[in-house]
Amino acid sequence: MSKQSRRQFLGTAAAVTGVAISGAxxxxxxxxxxxxxxxxxxxxxxxxxxxxxxxxxEMVTRLEQYKTLGFDGIEGASPGIPDLDTLNKAIKQVGLPVHGVVDMVHWKERLSSPDPAVREVGRTALVQAVKDSKKIGGTSVLLVPGRVSGPEETHDDVWNRSIVEIRKVIPVAKRHQIKILIENVWNGFCETPDEFRDYLDAIDSEWVGAYFDIGNVRKFGKPEEWIRTLGNRIVKLDVKDWGKENGFCRLGEGDVDWPEVRKALAEIEFTGWATREGGDKSLEDTAQLMDQLLDL
Structure with missing residues (x-):
């Protein structure tokens, strides 16, 4: 089956098997x-x-599985991939890219920590993630810049400390042509689109942008409004759904208004990677739902 025919089939199947969305x-x-x-x-x-x-x-098997289902690529983790050279060989054989990595250290060794030694560990991990992404042909590192945790790690602390540490890594990112992309998460930081926009603008680098998570933001507001505010600062998307009644859930079964999301993405002329985080009924189900909800 050709790629185009497969996408048409998956889109039709998604429409036939779709379910009503409560409250939408x-x-x-x-x-x-x-x-x-x-x-x-x-x-x-x-x-x-x-x-x-x-x-x-195992790498070849997994990459082939994604390719067969119509995925254009996957995202890895740093640290986490056991052998980058072996992965490169698998990528070459299958012809499916790994478009970037998630910094897996950022939650514990935070760039916003009040302890300078902890911040140094976090920054060193970010540098390594940049290098790992480059080595496997990626274009980005997903970063959570910190967490509001109390009087020694306030919103202002996260803002100021993380900017200092990220700026130290920007020369490395530029040298390797890898973008550092900040994800909006439930960390008590930048919970309005204006705050997130202003934070990115304060960093003021073409090598730092937004990894916008559609579902994470639904707890605080409407994704489409965030998309319009952030505009071309958005480089990549995390694809999730979330609802007041069911939390994180199968795509299309939460409170995200997907037609409005599509409209907003069209308005900012978004082009780039959209990566599903979380699970649906199966990978096949995820492929179908992403095609349907994002017009893929």
Missing amino acids: QWTLAAEPAKRERKNNGKIFKANKGGRIGKDFD
Whole structure:
């Protein structure tokens, strides 16, 4: 089956098997199966791959699975991938890229910690993640810049300390042509789109942007409003759904208004990677839902 035919089939299947969304003003089942896939070739479908595999055969098997399902790539983790050289061989054999890595140290050894030694560990890990991403042909590192945790790690502390540490790494990011992308998460930091925009602007570097998480922000507001405020600061997307009644959930079953998200993404002319974080009924289900909800 050709890639185009497979996408058409998955889109039709998603519409047929879609379910009504509680409390929303639209239903997944009502989404037109024949709607033009306007983002095919503009938004690239990926899934969190983490370790990806412990050896060459496992890596190849996993990459082939994603490719067969119509994914354009996956995202890895640093640290986490056991052998970057082996992964490069698997990527070359299968022809499916790993578009970047998640910094797996950022939550514990935070760039916002009141302890300078902890901040140094976090910064060193970020530098290594940049190098790891470059080595496997990626373009970014996903970073959580800190967490508001109390009087010694306030919102202002996270803002100021993390900016200092990120700026130290920008020359490395520039040298390796890897972008440091800040994710909006439930860390008590920048919980309005204006704050997040102003934080990125304060860093003031073409090598730092937003890794915008659609589902994470639904707890605080509407993703489409954040998208319009952040505009071209958004470089990549994390794809999640979230609802007041069911928390993080299967795509299309939360409170995210996907038609409005599509509209906002079109308005800012977004093009880039969209990576599913979390699970649906299966990888096949995820592929179908992403195609349907993002016009892929």
